[in-house]
Each structure stands twice: as structure tokens, then as C-alpha cells.
Amino acid sequence: MARDNQRGGRRDRDEAPEFADRLVAINRVSKTVKGGKRFGFAALVVVGDQKGRVGFGKGKAKEVPEAIRKATEQAKRQMIRVQLREGRTLHHDMHGRHGAGKVVMRTAPEGTGIIAGGPMRAVFEMLGVKDVVSKSIGSQNPYNMIRATMDGLRKEQSPRSVAQRRGKKVADILPKREDSTESSAQVAEEA
Numbered sequence: 001m002a003r004d005n006q007r008g009g010r011r012d013r014d015e016a017p018e019f020a021d022r023l024v025a026i027n028r029v030s031k032t033v034k035g036g037k038r039f040g041f042a043a044l045v046v047v048g049d050q051k052g053r054v055g056f057g058k059g060k061a062k063e064v065p066e067a068i069r070k071a072t073e074q075a076k077r078q079m080i081r082v083q084l085r086e087g088r089t090l091h092h093d094m095h096g097r098h099g100a101g102k103v104v105m106r107t108a109p110e111g112t113g114i115i116a117g118g119p120m121r122a123v124f125e126m127l128g129v130k131d132v133v134s135k136s137i138g139s140q141n142p143y144n145m146i147r148a149t150m151d152g153l154r155k156e157q158s159p160r161s162v163a164q165r166r167g168k169k170v171a172d173i174l175p176k177r178e179d180s181t182e183s184s185a186q187v188a189e190e191a
Contacts, residue, residue, distance in 0.1 A: 021047040021072050022122040024056075025142045026064060043067040044142055046119075047075035048126025051087075054153070055079035056123070056146050080150065083158035088130035091159065096152025101144030102137040105152050119145040127153070 025044040030037045041064050048054035055078045059070025085091045085107070093106045103120060108131040114124050116134040119142040124132055136145055163170045 018049055019047050019076065020050060020126060021045050021075065022126055023068060024119050024122050024146065026067070038062075041067045043071040044119075044146070045071035045075050046122045046126045046146065047072060047079065048123075048128065050126060050128035052084050052128055053079050053081050054123055054127040054150075056150065058143070080154060082127060082153045082156055083161070084127075084129065085158075087128070089132055090129065091156055094152045094155050096148040096150070096155070098147035098151055099139060099144050101139035101141065101148040103145065103148045103152055104135045104137065105149070106133045107131075108133045118142065120149050122146075123149045123153075 023043065023045055027042040027044075029040050029042065031040070040060060040062055042058060042060045043064065044056065044058050045068060046054065046056045055075040057071040057074030057076070057078060059067045059072075059074060061067040061070060083091060088110065090105060090107045093104070096103045096105070108115070110131055112131040112133065114121055114129065114132055116124055116132065117136060120134050120136060123146060124134070134149075136148075139145065159170050159173050163173045166173070
């Protein structure tokens, strides 16, 4: 546990170099028995390829390394793919919710960076997002924050997927920029 904290909780494994993983939280639980206390550990890990795939997992064991290994394996099994705009930010603003945990995620212009706290930052870094503004509202429990973030990311739709579903072209879906400047110029002339 101390070794992981010295490196900021970041661990890259040799067996799967295409995935990076981030240790988000470790919880120590104790059970009182006749001879004293027995300790167990629960680990929360986020795994991603930093190119649009991310997943999270939790693992419980009597030792920390075993709990982290279990969490990492579960995270790899539960990965989702998220379409990124220009490979750096989200396509649209979205809300995610899990229990009392609510998160708001917004697209951001280039150079903004990742404005997110704690567990949400880990998800965005492992996902490969470079620019995002997010806010956690409600529960500060890392499990709920990550689940709410993943809920929001599952709702994201790229313009290409929306156009395909509606049987239109991508140009028909996206707002036209020159029309909006022309209409504002007409309004200014009338006034």
C-alpha cells in the first residue's frame, strides 16, 4: 500500500501494457473475533487505455495487493467505450447519477485541462480526456462518484451515431455556424 501511494496510486502492469490503472481508494475493515481483530481490505480501481475505453472495479481480500489485483481484473471485464470529440473532450454536456451521487460533466475548449475532483479525475485520465469541466453534487463517496460518472459517460452520443440512428448526414445534425452569424447580422440591421 505504501509503495502505491508513493507513486500517486498509479500502477502500470507488464501483463497488459495497453491498459493503465489508477488506485482510487483502499478501505480497511475489521471483524472482531474471539482472539482479536481480523482485517480485510477493499480496493477501488479505475482502468483505461487512454484512447476512449474505461472501466472500474472493486476487490476485497485479506491483503492489499490481492484486493487490487481482483479490482483490476473486474475493471478490465467491465470496460465501456466512450466516443471523444477530437480525441480530447466530450461531445456534449451530460449529467450522471447513482444513488445520492450526482455529477455534471461539460465539454471544454482546448487548453482547459481536467477540472474534476478525486475519483472523477481518475476516470477522465484513464479515459484519455484532456479537457473537461465537471462538478460532483451530493455524495462524496468515491464508489458513488465513479458510478455516477460512468452513468453519465454511457449516455454520451456522438453526432455520427445520432445521424446514423436518424438516417441523416452528420452535417444535417450539427448546427451550421454561418447561418447563426447571418441571422445575428440581420437582427443587428433591423435594430
